Amino acid sequence: MKKLFTFNKKKETVEESSAKRSIMLRWAFANTVFCFITFTLFATLTYQLTISSFIKEEQQLLTRSMDSVEEVLEKADAPLNSSNLNTYIEATSKIQNGESEGMSLGSIIGTRKAFYIYDLNHKLLYSTNRHTFGFQNQANNEMKEIRGENPGYLVQRKIISKSTGQVVGYLQAFYDTTTYHRISNLLLIVLLILEIVALIVAQLIGYFMANYFMKPLEKLYQGMQEMANDPTNDFEPIEIQSGDEIEELAHVYNDMMLKMKAYLEQQNRFVSDVSHELRTPLAVLDGHINLLNRWGKNDPEVLDESLQASLDEVDRMKKMLEEMLALARLENVDLSSEELDCDVGKVCNRALKNFQLLHDDFEIVLDNRLIYPTHARISENHFEQGLRILLDNAAKYSPDDRKEIVITVSEDEQFVITSVSDKGIGISEEDINHLFERFFRADKARNREIGGTGLGLSILARLAENYQGEIEVNSELGLGSTFTLKFPKIK
Structure with a gap:
């Protein structure tokens, strides 16, 4: 049976859309559509209200004019005819014209209005206009719309005599x-022209407003694009001061990128440190194994010595890897966690008892100056880890004739203060400046004899940095050292 396995997985990338639509143009288009709908509604409403108000006013004027003419004609006590009509027409002209005399009814009412008088047989007796419509079979005072070449409104009513109560015309x-x-x-x-002009103006205003508001987003996009094109570049936070959600988005992005860069640097530093620091113990192991392989396995003394040295190097590598992992984990401390509450006095008592079990030849004293139980904003495990590092260093660098350690706990308005003092060999002023560097160790002549990896104080420095604390070092060669830890107090 023959089977072929192929492994040609391609690197996944995010493809850019071939059809891109600018948010700025879409924003301007949306603004134009909104303005178009709004202005159209406004123009339609304005047009309808203007026209309807105009028509209503003219209809009311027409009705009032008819009332004036009817007021005179209804004085007739006999049906209207061509003989008696002139008397009433002259009186109607005087009423329509006020104080003017000698004017016809047609000249008074103007060209847009016309009056027609019919007798009881629906025969036209009088007209103010050449164009007539004939008698209409419509309800009394009904406003009838006329369409065609002579559009308008036609109203017809009966003339009832005041004296007889009969219809006279x-x-x-x-x-x-x-x-x-x-x-x-x-x-x-005019409204259509204004709407077109308004649309053009709205388009221009919308485009420039969109361009103005999109500048911060464009700046954010360019910064992201630069990092996407070359992630190895040094990250520079994007400064946006727009006072809106885009500024908040920029803050989130900057925070995310800074954390990502820190994680990458942590990873690179971890790999670099491991490759660098494992080189020596691996070389020692390789030398002993080659020695045993060549001839040392036949010599019991050389065999024991090589095996013991190899075991020591394996233990040293194991401890170093554990401390490097602990240092890497400290990069991700969440300062907002509710678990950051440490009873300093209680932890110091516990650390003292554990230390005495391992170093019963040391005289260790706890000087607790706290009046009440005081809590620091730090994880209990991390505080105990830092205290244990200082105690271990004090034990390592204390001569056999001066095995005395004092732990002092106090407080001020801002910090809980823990000091570890010893009467060891002390640290030179030159070495103090490098104490918290990774793998740095003072008194290099005694490095093999004392042991350790040189990472303890680096871990302590990272603890102080992550928990916004401080470290103070006082030391004199040949007299001893005092390391003081300060962590924020929970009030």
């Missing part, structure tokens, strides 16, 4: 809306 009035249609068409054209 019919009055018909017409209002010509030709001028109205011309004005309405002109108004419509």
Whole structure:
């Protein structure tokens, strides 16, 4: 049976869309559509209200004119005819014209209105206009719309004599809306032109406003694009001061990138440290194994010595890897966690007892100056880890004739203060400046004899940095050292 396995997985990338639409253009288009709908509704409402108000006003004027004419004609006590009509027409002209005399009814009412008077047989007796519509079979005072070449509104009513109460004739009035249609068409054209102008202005304003508001987002995009094109570049936070959600987005992005860069640096530093620091113990192991392989396995003394040295190097590598992992984990401390509450006095008592079990030849004293139980904003495990590092260092660098350690716990307004003092060999001023560097160890001549990896104080420095604390070192060669830890107090 033959089977072929192929492994040609391609690196996944995010493909850019071939069809890109600018948010700026979409924003401007949306603004234009909104303005178009708004202005159209406004123009339509304005047009309808203007036209309807105009028509209603003219209809009311026409009705009032008919009332004036009817007021005179209803004085007739006999049916209207061509003989008696002139008397009432002259009186009607005087009423319509006020104090003016000698004017016809047609010249008084104007060209847009026309009056027609019919007798009881529906025969036209009088007209103020050449164009007539004939007698209409419509309800009394019904406003009838006339379409065609002479558009307008036609009203017809009965003339009832005040003296007899009988119908003496019919009055018909017409209002010509030709001028109205011309004005309405002109108004419509003006509104359409204004709408087109408003759309162009809205498009331009929308584009420039979108361009103005999109500048911060464009700046954010360019910064992201630069990092995407070359992630190895040094990250520079994107400064945006727009006072809105885009500024908040930039803050989130900057925070994310800084954390990502820190994680990458941590990873690279871890790999670099491991490859560097494992080189020596691996070389020692390789030398002993080659020695045993060549001839040392036949010599019991050389065999024991090589095996013991190899075991020591394996233990040293194991401890170093554990401390390096602990240092790497300290990069990800969440300062907002509710678990960051440490009873310093209690932890110091526990650490003292554990230390005495391992170093019963040391005289260790706890000087607790806290009046009440005081808590620091740090994980109990991490505080105990830092205290244990200082105690281990004090034990390592204390001569056999000065095995004395003092732990002092106090507080001020801001910090809980823990000091570890010894009477060891002390640290030179030159070495103090490098104490918290990775793998640095003072008194290099005694490194093999004392043991350790040189990572303890680096871990302590990282603890102080992560928990916003401080470390103070006082030391004199040949007299001893005092390391002071300060962590924020929970009030």
